[in-house]
Amino acid sequence: MLQAAKDTCFSLRQTLRCPGGRVLDLRRPQVMGILNLTPDSFFAASRVSAATPDHTDLLGRAEAMLQAGAAVLDLGGYSSRPGAEHVTEEEEMQRLLPAVEAVRRAFPEAFISVDTFRSSVAAAAVAAGADILNDISGGELDADMFATAGRLQVPYVLMHMRGTPQTMTTLTDYPDGLVPELVRYFRDKLAALRAAGVADVVLDPGFGFAKNAEQNHELLGRLRELELFGLPMLAGLSRKAMLYRPLGLTPEAALPGTVAVNTMALLNGVSLLRVHDVPEAVQTIRLVANTYSSTSP
Template sequence: MNAKDTLFCKKTTFNCGGRLVLLHKPVVMGILNLTPDSFYANSRLQNVSEAVAQAGKMLNEGASILDIGGYSTRPGAPEVSEQEELNRVVPIIEALSKAYPEALLSIDTFRARVAEEAVQRGAHIINDVSGGTLDQNMFSTAGRLGVPYILMHMRGTPQNMALQNQYLNGLLEEIVSFFAERVALLRAAGVKDILLDPGFGFAKNVEQNYQLLRRFKELEVFELPLLIGLSRKSMTYKPLLVGPEEALTGTIVANTLALLNGADILRVHDVKEAVHTIEIVKKMLTA
């Protein structure tokens, strides 16, 4: 079996409110940041009209999913109350559901109450950076709501995760162990559609991120869709001695490597460039 058989001919699907999402080739998830302190300043949206306009642009450029977040998870990010998070995301979800009723919306939160409120207002997917470790009610909530759940690997909290990057048993080995345990718990809670995200930059330094990227394909052992979030993160710009504003080139290269290693969903700030990356890699693999 060659690369094009395993990467772009996967039969992986997941169900979003009765709509079957096909991953016969990778798709793009556009990031909508509703926080004043996201690490990439150009991605910060200040109000509903800005968010609706940006969402429309991303959908026109080829985004299959829009990921809405109201809690910055950059290293050292300040705590945000549950009510403030709700105040940030609920009006946007309602507005997007009305403006783009066919769009698939993901709620980026580790709080079960926020996830439930978001789904009730129109979100279709839960994207939990904590993998259920920061809210014991998250798995049961996802199971009861019957929505796809993105399981991400992280240690600690956004406030202290940078100090928790020691992996005595090996980085990928610990991620695999984490996923095996959490997937079993999710299935026991009734969650039918599970996607995996190894959490680049979450309790992992630049060197560890590249080790993980090199071995990313090994996560296909779970036979679940793989999401990758590399967009403008430090691993794409620190080696180049630039900042996140100049990290598009690094992001494109990193996403290309991820696609060659089995990524099914690219979570990005720059949708058009990610869509083009997928098309070029597809052309090479299917030529």
């Protein structure tokens, strides 16, 4: 299985080629800041009001993240928390597209990612100024997503998940083991993406998506096993239940745990941290980098 996975690898690349000839360099880890245009995201403080015509809240938060060192802003209009309410395509568009346009106008050099599993929303968002597609479903919830990403020629974040946000907590049985499942999944999905003409891919193992707490922690310690694909990895661990529930806490109290697991992720090869708290993530990256440089022969 490992050889078959290697045979489907993209060429080793740690940069993402985005619209307009801009390149996002992931040879050194970077931060993706979360901007949730939803009323029901699990961490209430991450919810951004997009209701005002001048987008004051959105642009203020985007500016703060960029000034703190975020390389990418990730905008989403459909909450993917476990048990999230279903949102229609029309409502997702109404939340997301004006926000993408506003951020692009205000910050023309920013890298904008859109968190969507719908190909129609992805295409409209790229037309509005988005650079990167972040698909939690790996193309499973929209059969046209891979072809759309190939046609648009934008980087694609390929995440592992089973089911939907409404059903994924019941789909955590992996008879052959979690990591072998991820290797097969990424192998097959990467072959399909390559056939669709998608050139730049980031792997996201999908912490918290169709995985229980024990599986999430196992995966965190085994991320290096996914390096055989030769692609950058994203870790979305920020304030998740795997951090706060075992300690009897809430998402609001999970920042120290987030810093701890983000450090582990960086030490295990992750190139992009998707977070709610940008300054802390930037500091974590710098400290890990300084430790490595000070101990290098």
